[in-house]
Amino acid sequence: MRLHCKIVVIAICFGVFLLLYFFGGNATDEPPIKEVEKDKHFPPSSGIGKIASENVAKQSRKEPQKQVRPNRKEPKITNRGGNVSAKLRQKSELGRSDSKFTRAEDPMHLAVVACGNRLDETLTMVKSALLFSIKKIKFHIFAEQDLTGHFEKGLSQWPAPLSSKFQYTLYPITFSVGNAEEWKRLFKPCAAQRLFLPVILKDVDSLLYVDTDVLFLRPMDDIWAFLKAFNGTQLAAMAPEHEIPKIGWYSRFARHPFYGVTGVNSGVMLMNLTRIRSTLFKNSMIASGLSWEDLLHPLYQKYKNHITWGDQDLLNIIFHYNPECLYIFPCQWNYRPDHCMYGSNCKGAEEEGVSILHGNRGVYHDDKQPAFKVVYDAIHEYPFGENMFQSLFYPLQTKFLDTVNTLCGRIPQVFLKQIEKTMKAVFEQKVIRHIGPPHRQHR
Numbered sequence: 001m002r003l004h005c006k007i008v009v010i011a012i013c014f015g016v017f018l019l020l021y022f023f024g025g026n027a028t029d030e031p032p033i034k035e036v037e038k039d040k041h042f043p044p045s046s047g048i049g050k051i052a053s054e055n056v057a058k059q060s061r062k063e064p065q066k067q068v069r070p071n072r073k074e075p076k077i078t079n080r081g082g083n084v085s086a087k088l089r090q091k092s093e094l095g096r097s098d099s100k101f102t103r104a105e106d107p108m109h110l111a112v113v114a115c116g117n118r119l120d121e122t123l124t125m126v127k128s129a130l131l132f133s134i135k136k137i138k139f140h141i142f143a144e145q146d147l148t149g150h151f152e153k154g155l156s157q158w159p160a161p162l163s164s165k166f167q168y169t170l171y172p173i174t175f176s177v178g179n180a181e182e183w184k185r186l187f188k189p190c191a192a193q194r195l196f197l198p199v200i201l202k203d204v205d206s207l208l209y210v211d212t213d214v215l216f217l218r219p220m221d222d223i224w225a226f227l228k229a230f231n232g233t234q235l236a237a238m239a240p241e242h243e244i245p246k247i248g249w250y251s252r253f254a255r256h257p258f259y260g261v262t263g264v265n266s267g268v269m270l271m272n273l274t275r276i277r278s279t280l281f282k283n284s285m286i287a288s289g290l291s292w293e294d295l296l297h298p299l300y301q302k303y304k305n306h307i308t309w310g311d312q313d314l315l316n317i318i319f320h321y322n323p324e325c326l327y328i329f330p331c332q333w334n335y336r337p338d339h340c341m342y343g344s345n346c347k348g349a350e351e352e353g354v355s356i357l358h359g360n361r362g363v364y365h366d367d368k369q370p371a372f373k374v375v376y377d378a379i380h381e382y383p384f385g386e387n388m389f390q391s392l393f394y395p396l397q398t399k400f401l402d403t404v405n406t407l408c409g410r411i412p413q414v415f416l417k418q419i420e421k422t423m424k425a426v427f428e429q430k431v432i433r434h435i436g437p438p439h440r441q442h443r
Contacts, residue, residue: 115190235275239334257320340408353417
């Protein structure tokens with residue numbers, strides 16, 4: 001009898017244990033149901049939605065403490081629905097933050113100043129920037145009144161796929177301090193306008209300024225990325241005026257202070273305008289610092305009888321006294337005839353190819369440096385929409401054969417390497433990625 005009672009008690013305890021285990025297990029086994037809900041709202045795909053779903057699933061496995069046993073006073077379905085909604089919101093936010101389209105909506109800003117006969121040259125520069133750029137570009141074009149209508153006509157004639165990649169604003173030539181005519185004649189017509197960009201473009205945070213005789217041989221996005229390389233004090237970036245002090249102009253002839261050993265060239269200048277506007281610059285006139293706008297006119301008045309290259313000399317003076325504010329580009333980001341006409345002296349271009357070509361001294365339009373003219377003519381004559389290898393790169397290669405008897409032309413790989421690499425990347429982005437990888441056949 002006692003043995004029979006013991007067996008009954010053991011059976012009852014075992015039954016209670018099974019009931020508790022059964023109800024407890026159901027309370028902690030809800031994730032599979034949530035996975036079904038997740039798949040319902042986010043079907044499997046190869047895009048960002050799939051990545052977001054996988055990330056959320058991993059987070060769910062890593063944080064089991066969030067899957068709390070539902071309160072008995074609330075129906076289980078209410079709790080489950082709340083968790084699923086939270087997950088859906090989380091996946092939606094993650095998808096938006098990882099979207100390349102969202103990041104691409106923030107445009108890059110490019111400024112140029114065009115006066116006199118620089119219309120065609122400026123449009124070719126704009127064309128080169130658009131051919132390879134990834135993000136959209138906002139162009140700030142400062143031009144004489146006579147050129148405004150020509151710019152509007154030229155930019156409006158480009159096909160729709162290209163016109164969707166950029167916006168532009170035309171500005172008159174203006175100088176906020178000093179004598180406007182004196183500023184305008186400082187060096188080349190209107191070149192001094194670049195000094196006033198931080199004052200005029202008050203709503204622009206960062207900006208790339210280029211001369212009209214500049215050509216992009218790779219995406220503007222790549223030089224724009226240098227903004228992230230600035231340290232806490234740097235607010236502008238330029239390339240050296242020369243690589244060899246013994247034959248550099250500033251190191252031999254300058255009658256005013258200049259940056260570093262060889263000075264800097266202002267034909268390609270990347271600027272954090274917000275930092276420029278908020279900085280007080282050291283100078284040789286007063287003990288306290290001066291803002292950018294307050295510095296320009298007195299600096300010009302002091303050195304106007306000693307400067308040769310106008311606004312570029314003033315920039316060299318400013319950064320001579322504020323060297324911590326300047327970031328230095330490698331020479332391939334502002335490649336000029338000086339880098340090859342006396343022998344190749346830009347190692348970065350030899351290794352990586354020219355990134356930005358700067359045809360100063362009018363070499364795009366004469367026969368002094370045929371290698372530069374060949375590149376300009378190829379981009380200028382390229383018809384939008386045509387195959388870039390057939391209509392741009394192959395003609396460029398062929399024409400380079402006529403330049404091999406010149407010092408710059410005998411190193412064609414310097415001019416061709418980066419543009420070939422860039423066109424291959426553009427081709428892969430537009431064609432191969434759209435086609436996608438081949439589907440695997442199931443046996």
